[in-house]
Each structure stands twice: as structure tokens, then as C-alpha cells.
Amino acid sequence: MQSISWRNTSSSWETLVWALSISALAGHQIMRKYDGFFLKLHASVVLLPPAVAAWYAMSLQIGQMSLVSTMALCYAIYLGALCTTVVAYRLSPFHPLYRYPGPFWCRTSMFVHAVRTTTGKQMTYLKALHERYGDVVRIGPNAISVRDASLVGPVLGPSGLPKSAFFTGTVLTESNIHLSGIRDLEEHAIRRRPWVRGLAPPALREYEQIGAARIYQLVNRLAEQKGVVILGQWFNYLAYDFMSDMAFGGGSELMRDGDQTGLWTTLEKGTATALFMGQVPWLGVYLGHIPGAARAVNEFLEYSREQAMKRLARGSITRDLFHYLANEDLPKKDPPPTAQLRSDGLLVILAGSDTTSSGLTSVFYGLMTDPSAYACLQQEVDRFYPPDEDVCTTKHHRDLHYVTAVINESLRLFPPTPTNSSREVPHNSKSLIYNNVLLPPGTLIHIPHYVLHRDPRNFVFPDTFWPERWLIASGQLELESARLPHGLTQPPPGHGKPKFEFVHNDAAFIPFSIGPMNCPGKGLAMQQMRMVICALVQRFRFRLQEGWDSRRYEEDFKDYFTANRPDLPVHIEPRY
């Protein structure tokens, strides 16, 4: 009798295991079809089947276990089957990205890559992967990284692909998302219009005074400093104060008061968490529903939202970027909804401050580690901005060829967004083929700037700071008469060309990205960087702190979507 009941129990469990396994297969198909943010649906798929199975087992008294043990067993069986199904499919030849090589574990879950990003070394990791596996590497179940410059145009250009959900994950919400996270191409184009007006050349001329006031303040503050000065930190403060002027008509005085509330630390902590969430956006959005989760990101988001609300309440005092974002330049047009202004105000700070500051820090690092490049730049600045010339007039900017070359070279070696955000082939599209690379629907494509910029097929001496390459490439300087990178010498006149092939691929230089979702702030960032360089080089002489190992810059340059960089300790001497 006992053996019959045992057999009944065991066959009932068998049935239950089968039912749970089949539910897991169905659950996987539902997840694949509704791959996005469907909290209730996803929660139902994950939680309901084992709960039903446990209730069934308890009601038939299968196994005679406690409720907790029955539930635990049903969840273990179901979730085990679900994970096995998902992983087996992702590893199988039936997966559309099976053809692409890449690390084994990356194929199983996007978490594997997401964890990698927490080291801040995503850019060198991706570079190493490309060196090992080739131009197309599978870095996630549905994600590839591409190192082929010929794909930049098709993927990012005018008829390129929409953005992925990366930014949705970084800001922990899919509602009221800022411009950068809008995935629908038409909606994105409409939302971008005020940004384009507010960052077009006529508007930039209006901002010159706002920018100049902050730069004079920086020069005065640096003149007061004694001993070692952490230059990168001053650039952070400058960029943040300036972008707060642009976004909120003021409200930040880091250069005057220092970072007393730890705002910059919050920003840096926030970007690290945000980058992780960007890789697994569903997790970011779902965590966003839990109060207290992802605190570092939330603190910064809240701070910026508060500033935007204050600015809205105050109205315009000067013509800043917010003036355009709020349609104040088009009196007949209604202002956008407050939620949109709040999220776009936040984007001004996020997109404009850390990036420009990173670019400036890399420029000064490059100059101080290459004294002859510093001397060339000094000469150019002195020619256009002698001591009695106002450094904040932009009238000479178009003639500052060497300054521009130094900026380009710094952004090439140390792009402020080293790996960029990804694009996605829409789920309802057909497979695309670009230059023999097949992109099935739902594929995420990363084109990491850092990797393209450091590929010797795109730039000769890819790891060397050599501003002259930009002048040679644009025909302003002959290779035969150019200063060569450190350690190389020109053959004497009449003895032919230097013994290397000059390789320079402008299409692979994308620090501001390209296409309809590129950086609309490029003009403002370049204007601001030129002003700062001229102002500082006109007034001071910089040198690295003795004993500071300059290799640390490369080693400690980190990719948390925007780049964290070493502090750059320097000595400053006034020139007059």
C-alpha cells in the first residue's frame, strides 16, 4: 500500500516537473516576444507558474511537505528550467548571433558584460576583445561590438538605426526620458529641434559672455592657488558651473565655494551605477520602482530636477540654453511640458559638464607630457592672444589650427565618452546587412570610439599624442616638414620621406558621434575648450607635479560612459 502511494506521489511530481518545464519554455517565448519594459507581464511569467504549481501540489498533498518547502521546490524547478532554456537557446546555433565570435559567458547573459563595465575599463576590454576575435565581437546574447569604420555611417549616420534602451536603464525610468534616450526616430527628431536652435552658431555667440565670465573666474581662482593644483578638479568645477548657468541660469558655485556637498562625487558614483544599468535596462527601470534602490543615480537625478524646477519658476534672466529648450525664443509656441523640461535640463548638465571637463583635462595632460607640442601651441596662442588681447573673444578661433589639432588629438586618444551608447535594430524590422555584417532584428550594436580611435588601420602611431597628424591630414602641413612623434626623426632635407606610411581615417574619428543623434553641443564644447586653453596658456605656464608618474593618466582613465580621469596635479607659474 505504502509503495503504491509513493509511486503515485512520484508520478505526480513527475507531472508537475514536466508542467513546470513546459511553462518555462512558454515563459521564455513570451519574454522574447515582449522584450522591453512590461513589469506586470514579466513578473507574471516569472512568479505565477511556480505559485500555481505549489498550490496544486499542496491541494493534492503531493509529497506531504510544508507550504514553504513546496513553494521553494516549485520555484527552484521552474526558474532552473527557465534559465536553462534561455541559456541553451542563447548558446545554440539557432540563435541569430551564433555566427559571431566572443567570450563564451558573454553569450549567456548581458550581466556578464555589465559586471565588466563596473571596472571602468570597458574600453580597453573591448579593444582587447577585438584584437582577439576580430572586427565583430558578440559581447552579449543580443549585443555585438563593431570595430569596422565602414559601419559607422550605416549604423550612426543619417539613415542609421535608432538608439537602444541604454539611456532608459541609466535614468531608471522609461517615462519622461531626456532627449538622448528617445528611441522613436520621429519623436527624437521633434524633441531635438529646440536643442539645435539653442546650440546653433547664432545662439553660441549669445553665450560667449556667460562662458567668458566663468573663464575669467577660473583664471583668477587659479592665480590665487599655491603649491600643487589639481587641474582636473578645477575643470570639473568650471564645466559644472558653466553648464548650470546654461541650464538653470546659475545655481552652482563650485569654483567659488568648492564642492562642499560632494556633488561631483555623487555625479561620478551615479555614472558608474548608471553605466551598469544601461547594459541591463530592464533592471534599471524595475529598480527605479523601488524606493531607495540605485541611490547614487537617484540623488543626482533629484538634485538636477530640483534645479530645473527653480529655473522654471524664476523664468529667463539671460538667453541661455534653457531659454531655447523652453521655447521662450518662439513666443507663439507653447512651452513643452514641465516633465520634459526637467529631464532635458538634467541632460544639459549630464551631457555638457563631465565631457567638456574630460576633454580639457586630456588636452593639458597631452601638452605637459609633450613639451614641444606645448611650445607650438604656446606660440600660436601668443600670436593671436598677446597679453593685451581679450582671450574670450572668439574672432580668432577659426585660425587656431594648432589649438584645434591638440583638441582633436586629445579627444582621439581619450574620448570623453569612450564607448558611446548603443543602437538597436528594431524588433519589427527585417535583418539588415551592412558590409557583410548581418544584423538580425533586436541586435544591439556598440561602436566604441576608443577602439576605433586606437586602431592602427585608422591612425598611424595610434597610441601616441601627435597633434601634427591633423594638420597633415587637412593639407595644412607637409609630412616632410612636420614635427614627428617623440622618438622619430625626419630624414635630412633631400633624403626622402619619413619611413612610415601616414594613415589617417577621418571617418573613424567620432568623439561627438555622427548623424541625427550626434552631439548637438559640439560647437559649444569646442568654443568653450578653445577659450579655456587660450585663457590659461596666455596667462600661466603649467608643468606636471614632480614625481607624478604620467603613465597613471592612461591607466586611471576610466570609462563610466563619460570618462573619469586622474586628478592631474600640476604646478602653475604666472607668465606675467
Ligand code: HEM
Ligand atoms: C567634449 C565635449 C563633448 C563630447 C565629447 C560629447 C559627446 C557626445 C556624444 C558622443 C554623444 C552621442 C551619444 C550617442 O550616440 O548616443 C552626445 C550626445 C549629446 N550631447 Fe554631447 N558631448 C560633449 C559636449 C556636449 C555639450 C557641451 C552639450 C551641451 C549641452 C552636449 C549635449 C549633448 C546632447 C543633448 C546629446 C544627445 C543628442 C541626441 O540624442 O540627439 N554635449 N555627446
